[in-house]
Amino acid sequence: MEKYSIKVQNLTKKFGTFTAVDDISFNVKKGEILGFLGPNGAGKTTTIKVLCGLLVPTKGEVSVENYDIKKDVEKIKTIIGYMSQKFSLYTDLTVYENIKFYAGIYGVDREEAKIKEIIEMLDIEEYKNTITAELPAGIRQRVALATAFIHSPKILFLDEPTAGVDPVLRRKFWAIIKKWAQQGTTILVTTHYMDEAENCNRIALINQGKLVDIGEIDEIKEKFIKGNILCVELSENYVKEFNVLKKIEMPVKDISLHGSIVHIIQDIDIEEAKKKIKDYCKTKEIKYKNIFEDKPSLEDIFINLIRKRN
Template sequence: MTAPAISVQHLTKRFGDKTVVDDVSMDVAVGEIMGFLGPNGSGKTTTIRLMCGLLEPDGGDGQVLGFDIRKDRRSIKRKVGYMTQKFSFYEDLTIEENLRFVAGLYGMKGARRVVADTLEDLGLSTRRKQLAGSLSGGWKQRLALAACIMHRPDLLILDEPTAGVDPKARREFWDEIHARAQGGLTVLVSTHYMDEAERCHRIGYISYGKLVAKGTVDEVVHDAALSTLVITGDNVAEAARALKDAPGVDQVAPFGKTLHVVGHDAKALRASVDRIAKQTGVTADHAETSLEDVFIQLMGASQDNMQ
């Protein structure tokens, strides 16, 4: 069997008296897209930076791309492409000029040819003379991806990569990422979008420094062991008010003209919903628990370690 691209055990990182990454262990296979979810300030980005050599852990060990995360951080960084949420290229330079600048930073041989091939590969050739500052969100994203993969990394880090990008550009971006993964590129991505998380091969939910769930989306939803009921009818708003703090009810959320009611105690949830449905004249039916339901449940059950 091929060794994992990433294999870390008991990663810990502290800033002052705050533990922002707390005993995180995981393996990521070569060519796997691993998604990281969690609330703001939960430690997602710090965990990723530990894995790609940008930060040294205070505890734990492991290997990334065959290199020790403590001894070989510089070697790891050479093999990584890192795409940040913020657009960080020169807006008064063209697409081509920005890529040439990046190629110079890497000291690439035959930089002109590498840039030309990258422009063609990412569909940027026809826009190569366009100023980066005049690009739409989707094209800025494509330029950022081009700069990250131009040196042919083995590991790609994506930190909230599609914030502010329209749905069509997001889909095209993810199609590109999956194509690269099929070629053996390993991808770590942090995101708040549930549809993006569902595009990952596996996900990990990090809450205030702790990895509290991991697996495929189906596995994470199954392991959460939640029950979901959907309420419809003319008195949904009245039912929502009555269900707040009812036994067995953990979440009440409107979805259009319906109401999603979620709880971990299926029997108590059903009893409360049936009682309120009878009082308000609404109808309740079983529904599949969504990843968003699980996300909200995990957030509610977590304690902020920065307080």
Template sequence: MYAIEVNGLIKRFGEKTVVDTVSMQVAEGEISGFLGPNGSGKTTTIRVMCGLLTPDEGEGRVLGYDIRTQGLSIKREVGYMTQKFSFYEDLSIEENLTFVARLYGLDPVSTAVTDTLEDLGLSSRRKQLAGTLSGGWKQRLALAACIMHKPKLLLLDEPTAGVDPKARREFWDEIHLRASAGLTVLVSTHYMDEAERCHRIHYISYGKLLASGTVAEVIRDAALTTMVLEGGDITKAARLLTGMAGVDQIAPFGLSLHVVGREKAQLLASVKEVAEKTGVNSRHDATSLEDVFIQFMGQSTDNMA
């Protein structure tokens, strides 16, 4: 069973096609990552899925509801966490949640608010003004507002931007806990460690969906070769490798140099030649999701240019 199943989604703004023939599926109870550069169409796609925007072309169902004709029903069963903190900063945590509970028509409101405060560990801060919260606590408040009406699907748009690593890890622990109880999650992120915590990922670049699958499947299908160069003059090695056959990416990591390419034989020949000239040592390394991410970005054309 799929919580999200969309086919051929197209969304235009004027003459610009922001979402270009996107088809994807998200299974019930799955944590699905949505990756892509800024301006790639992730937010627009999410808004189409949750009924906030109507696609120009394509079709789909979310939680069994038609995205074209049953948007209101979708909204009632979806929790949508936006990129920016969108609560009243001059109201307390409790007052903000009370407002949200009334919007959803929860009854009794006081019980829904109290239960949500306890569920997300916010009870001790219930009287604190939202505007005085740190990034991590603001994130927790936003998540509380998203789940207080007990949605079947969470749509999270870069939910951990600007949050420290400890708060990010606690947030993801919470998401996995909810998913294990049956909640479906679609989350957009730029953090590769977060993408690796998803059951499946979908990579979109400038409106086009380029890859879907588990992290291992996406890395495998990218068919990249990664070499690490260490010792010797890696600064000179980087300069010499630039523009050589088979070399698509060159990135310094501390005292080492990562070199990535699609054409394995050409890459190995180039690395060997430069290693002999600079005295560096070279070895194979596992291709990372970040390597794949950068490769996809390099192959894509900005649809807004």
């Protein structure tokens, strides 16, 4: 059996002179959740749109479930589900009517049973007959998900599926996605919430249209962040103090501010580094609350990535 659900070879997409996606290659395994991670304008959405047949690639080979995107795009469209950035729904229609419309478009068998099932699964029964224009973002997101999944697609493309949705609902959303992946659906998702990327089996880092790296989260972390991370929790004046702390004389690979906590990435011995920082803070009168070691997060990688770009 074919191991990969999506195969992308040297994909390039240009808009005029602007290269949105620049010669990227990757494969997506069946039943995995692959997260596309990257800053805005990195080319994540463009890549997804090419895979959905919404954009024609300028160059490169793309196959989805062994169908060639150039020849068999109509066949591909029957086996994928796509949820765009805006949770686009027909706002004059009710939740039920929206789902029923897509069920009709995809020619879903046992339509009513299927609609009932997905409405129950996504816990939107109480909104069934509500006009979608009146729904809060979190519910609209789930309705959009229902319309994209009504035909049980083999592959589900989610473009920033949780933007503007509160954290509790986001967790619920991910629980559903994970369940579907376990049942065999391949899921390709873009996000810029770093914590969410931790839900993915693998992540692809995309920056300026190029694929920077793809792999399991731990692999990527190790590759990008060599050394350890020391966190210094600062007091109220953290911005000012951070600027002072930046000038510390020790081999720092990266230093960044996350809220009131400074992440210092470096690779000398951890205890020695701690002492150096403490001493420096004393001489510069930085009132820190705490110094502790932490595992590198995707956020560190992300900031690292953007910093390299600039």
